[in-house]
Amino acid sequence: MILRTTGLAKRYGRHVALDAVDLAVPRGAVYGLVGPNGAGKTTLLAILAGLRRPTTGTVHCELPRQRVALLPDTPQFDPWLTGREVVALARNLVAGKESGPRIDDALHAAGLAEAADRRVGGYSRGMLQRLGIAATVVGDPELLLLDEPVSALDPAGRREVLDLVLRLRAQATTVLSSHILADVQEVCDTVGILRAGRLLYQGPLDNLLVGRAVPAYRVRLRESVEPVAEHLRREEWVTGVDQEGHALRVGVRSLAEAELRLPQALAAADARVVSFEPLAADLESVFLELTS
Numbered sequence: 001m002i003l004r005t006t007g008l009a010k011r012y013g014r015h016v017a018l019d020a021v022d023l024a025v026p027r028g029a030v031y032g033l034v035g036p037n038g039a040g041k042t043t044l045l046a047i048l049a050g051l052r053r054p055t056t057g058t059v060h061c062e063l064p065r066q067r068v069a070l071l072p073d074t075p076q077f078d079p080w081l082t083g084r085e086v087v088a089l090a091r092n093l094v095a096g097k098e099s100g101p102r103i104d105d106a107l108h109a110a111g112l113a114e115a116a117d118r119r120v121g122g123y124s125r126g127m128l129q130r131l132g133i134a135a136t137v138v139g140d141p142e143l144l145l146l147d148e149p150v151s152a153l154d155p156a157g158r159r160e161v162l163d164l165v166l167r168l169r170a171q172a173t174t175v176l177s178s179h180i181l182a183d184v185q186e187v188c189d190t191v192g193i194l195r196a197g198r199l200l201y202q203g204p205l206d207n208l209l210v211g212r213a214v215p216a217y218r219v220r221l222r223e224s225v226e227p228v229a230e231h232l233r234r235e236e237w238v239t240g241v242d243q244e245g246h247a248l249r250v251g252v253r254s255l256a257e258a259e260l261r262l263p264q265a266l267a268a269a270d271a272r273v274v275s276f277e278p279l280a281a282d283l284e285s286v287f288l289e290l291t292s
Helices: 041-048 083-095 100-109 125-137 155-168 181-187 205-209 225-233 255-268 283-291
Strands: 003-012 015-021 030-034 056-061 068-071 143-147 173-177 190-195 198-204 216-221 238-244 247-252 273-278
Touching: 003 041, 015 041, 015 198, 030 041, 030 181, 041 056, 041 068, 041 143, 041 173, 068 125, 083 100, 083 125, 100 125, 125 143, 125 155, 155 173, 155 181, 181 283, 190 205, 190 283, 198 205, 198 283, 205 283, 216 225, 216 255, 225 238, 225 247, 225 255, 247 255, 255 273
Parallel strands: 030 173, 030 190, 068 143, 143 173
Antiparallel strands: 003 015, 003 056, 190 198, 216 247, 216 273, 238 247
8 A cells, every 4th residue: 555544533623524534545546535525535635745633543655755746626826926937846846956848748738838828816717726737747746636636627627637647547646536426436446435534435446336236227218208207117127217308217127137128118118219228336326325
């Protein structure tokens, strides 16, 4: 494990922000840290980065502090500096000297190449988020701690950052805090679920999802959704039908049985089918189950 905590706790008076957290981050992993608002994610990342002290417990990291980089959830910079100057300063602090090509690479990877020489006081919220990412990766850290890295980005920006996280997997271990569960499921191989400061689950994402799928199909229709739903509800192998716009979520006794009988039932109902597919458990459904 590249990073581990034992019995980690943080209290502010009577408020317990973290309670006996035993975190274990494998080397080379993209570790997704998820939980409701106030679960303790930001506090945990700040302690891992050395910005806060735990009340009790220990943190063991196999890397020197200068090989660890933190992206806070709301990065802020001196407004009179240009984007290039911010990234150059970040590079100089950890690498001892500026490196023009590496600075340009970081700005390009964060989507700021064209705005690099503008003063950051004129940057939008999304641009500041991108600048924070560039300043975080420019020092070539071996451990990245990212607190909500895509929270202020548009869909195109989110896609670029997620692709960057995937590219960095070969050279850095990443702990990624996010409330966008689809993003966590896409890029993370390990996940930890926090609620009220306690770690409810930790381990491979596949292990969390396996065995939790409720046999069901999603059927997308061109039209006449309700008559088709009524027809399917009369089938004895169907356990439930829910309408989702022009789609139906059809619960079945088994996926194998549905493979044989669902096409026949849809044809008998004169359904104009766009597509249908089996549904697997996703992180959102498991997250709601564990945190509700």
